[in-house]
Amino acid sequence: MTRFKNLVDFIKSLRFRLILLFILIGVIPSILLRAGMLNSYETRAVSIRTSEILSQAKILANQIVSSDYLNSRDTAMINVQLDQLSTIYDGRVMIIDDSFHIVRDTYNLDEGKTIISEEVIKSYYGQEISKYDSENRYIEMTVPLVRMDEDMEKKEIIGVFMVSVSTDSINLNSDYLGQTTLVIELVCSFCSIFFGCLIAAQLVKPFHKMSKSIEVIQTGYGADTLQINDYTETIQICEKFNEMLARMKVLDDSRQEFVSNVSHELKTPLTSMKVLADSINSMENVPVELYKEFMADIGNEVDRETKIINDLLSLVKMDKAAGTLNITNININELVELILKRLKPIAEKQNVELVLESFRPVSADVDEVKITLAFTNLIENAIKYNRPDGWVHVSLNADHQYFYLKVEDSGIGIPEESLEHIYERFYRVDKSHSREIGGTGLGLAITRNAVLMHRGAIKVFSTEGEGTIFNVRIPLNYIS
Ligand SMILES: Nc1ncnc2c1ncn2[C@@H]1O[C@H](COP(=O)(O)OP(=O)(O)OP(=O)(O)O)[C@@H](O)[C@H]1O
Ligand SMILES: [Mg+2]
CATH class of the missing domain: 3.30.565.10 (Histidine kinase-like ATPase, C-terminal domain)
Structure with a gap:
């Protein structure tokens, strides 16, 4: 297990990046999926509900026109159907005549009152309007009441059929779906983080093995080449490392050889001088000629030592x-x-x-x-x-x-x-x-x-x- 010195160290690590990758792969898609699913459920449910109600509203609108409900208003069958529609869909149905008066309101609140809204006016011009107010959770529809003349050629708009239904049931379902998917999402996220950590630790293991082996090599005990065969990458890194190690060994050997050569070369003239000096000192009554000869030899050794030192200095200067x-x-x-x-x-x-x-x-x-x-x-x-x-x-x-x-x-x-x-x-x-x-x-x-x-x-x-x-x-x- 690697110990990270600080947070920055951890953030920079391969393990952290792998964990991040698993989170990205595991968590983000599930969040997006959930949001998408909820959104499309709501849209679809609202559109099904709208088309259901719209078709019923259109049928009722036809019956209202044909039974001349706006003038008689006491067609019992229509009243029953209006109440049914209102009850089934938990909504309110209003019938408005051509002077914007509410002729019938299933809530019995606004009958006789005038209603002028954008939707109602548009329907007077023949449009079927349906709108979904997601904030206040209702769908509102307006359908024109169209009367055709006898030869079915001319049409006249005599009023507007208006339905507004609550979408509470849709929203309730949507909330339930949201909660269920949230649980699934949390489980998925937890699993991907958990397995992400586990797999990331497993994946970076060879690299830890590598740094441990390098430590062992550094101490000088155990194997002196690096061999981690888990991945192609680790094999390649090991190859390069071993090549570098071999090169360093050669350099180290040559450095050691150089140092021992230098010491040897510098010692040789000194040894000669010592031998010459000792031998002349140990002799009694030495003739001057012998002294001169020995001193000349010592002089030669001094020259030799000087030459070696000068040459070495030239080389060092060139290196530097x-x-x-x-x-x-x-x-x-x-x-x-x-x-x-x-x-x-x-x-x-x-x-x-x-x-x-x-x-x-x-x-x-x-x-x-x-x-x-x-x-x-x-x-x-x-x-x-x-x-x-x-x-x-x-x-x-x-x-x-x-x-x-x-x-x-x-x-x-x-x-x-x-x-x-x-x-x-x-x-x-x-x-x-x-x-x-x-x-x-x-x-x-x-x-x-x-x-x-x-x-x-x-x-x-x-x-x-x-x-x-x-x-x-x-x-x-x-x-x-
Ligand atoms: N022209 C040559 N003919 C034969 N051997 C040579 C020749 N030049 C160099 N060498 C060999 O190569 C060795 C290295 O030469 P190098 O010039 O480096 O050293 P050196 O002449 O022995 O000493 P230094 O030049 O430091 O006084 C020599 O000792 C000699 O054995
Ligand atoms: Mg030479």
């Missing part, structure tokens, strides 16, 4: 300031020439031939520092991981959209299984060899980051023992 590049328009030919000039001494030391081939003048919008870092590492790698007397070819080309830097070497190459890892932080193919060369495994991570920040791309092709090619593509105009 993604998108905040210091873009200026740079002559790329000059930039690459300068890098090669700086790296020439290392290449000469290993007797590696370093060649630059520029196909055209290239200038592009780049962050000079980051691009220099990226290209320097690529060319430095090509020199470092080369064979003695090998070569490194650097070529620069461009089209209307991009410029391309290709760094090709005749070096040791990269094994196929390592190709997908070389951009990872601290990854080195041959750890002992790289250490000897002085790498930390951060260079390509920096290179790749810098290239991607410029919306560029980097690709590597390599054959072990033959050489490696790095292709870099950078847009000439920076796309922010």
Whole structure:
């Protein structure tokens, strides 16, 4: 059972919406049905009663005319029929002559009086009027008394037959029907609310199961994947959740690996320095040359530690300031020439031939520092991981959209299984060899980051023992 923190929480819940839906489906139609039923019952009953009385009134009107009742008035049979009509329908019958005098009133109240009403006047003009007054609960009808001349051609209106009957019996029935249907309506509403709550609770159950399972996963005890197979929707959500979980695990693993790598890498030069210092301290009468040699080694370790820290700082800066590049328009030919000039001494030391081939003048919008870092590492790698007397070819080309830097070497190459890892932080193919060369495994991570920040791309092709090619593509105009 879910606990809702407050009313707003409950109103926003799926359960509340489902309950609302059941109420809408269950209660509103029954209210409408009841109102409609009562209304149509009343209309229908009134119209049946009206037509019943109207037909009787018309028959009586004919008899009144033919028996010349208006003049004689003492036709007993007509009087009986008038009284019957009045009694059966609980109403009043009046006969009015052509001078608007009431000739006969079954209530014996207004005989001899004059009556002028809209309905009576309309009936003098030949209309049959019937009207229902729902407020005062009666139906009133006026029928003209029409006398035809002998050849049935001319007609003359000699008076009006007026009936008004109470509709109390109809209204009584209608009230009774209203009460009965109200009971049914209340029962229906109660049932739909009750079952609505029950079904809504049942329907949202899988979602509660889901949040419980997520809690279990969070604690780390029990299953580490989410599996709620009740609905297609829950299956799909679980699939996506499990995918996300797997991704987070990979990220977490790589974060942990990174932290342990950093600590290890930072500790190694310190350990070396400690060993060097301890060993020289433990020796007696140490010659100055040995001191110098040990101090030079310690100096090298300090340089190595500084390089690792600097590289790490560059990477952290790139991660943090993604998108905040210091873009200026740079002559790329000059930039690459300068890098090669700086790296020439290392290449000469290993007797590696370093060649630059520029196909055209290239200038592009780049962050000079980051691009220099990226290209320097690529060319430095090509020199470092080369064979003695090998070569490194650097070529620069461009089209209307991009410029391309290709760094090709005749070096040791990269094994196929390592190709997908070389951009990872601290990854080195041959750890002992790289250490000897002085790498930390951060260079390509920096290179790749810098290239991607410029919306560029980097690709590597390599054959072990033959050489490696790095292709870099950078847009000439920076796309922010
Ligand atoms: N041109 C290349 N030829 C052969 N192997 C290479 C080449 N470039 C990179 N590698 C391999 O990829 C690894 C990662 O390269 P990366 O530049 O990231 O690190 P590094 O050169 O070892 O150290 P750093 O560049 O941080 O000083 C290297 O250790 C090396 O094993
Ligand atoms: Mg490198």
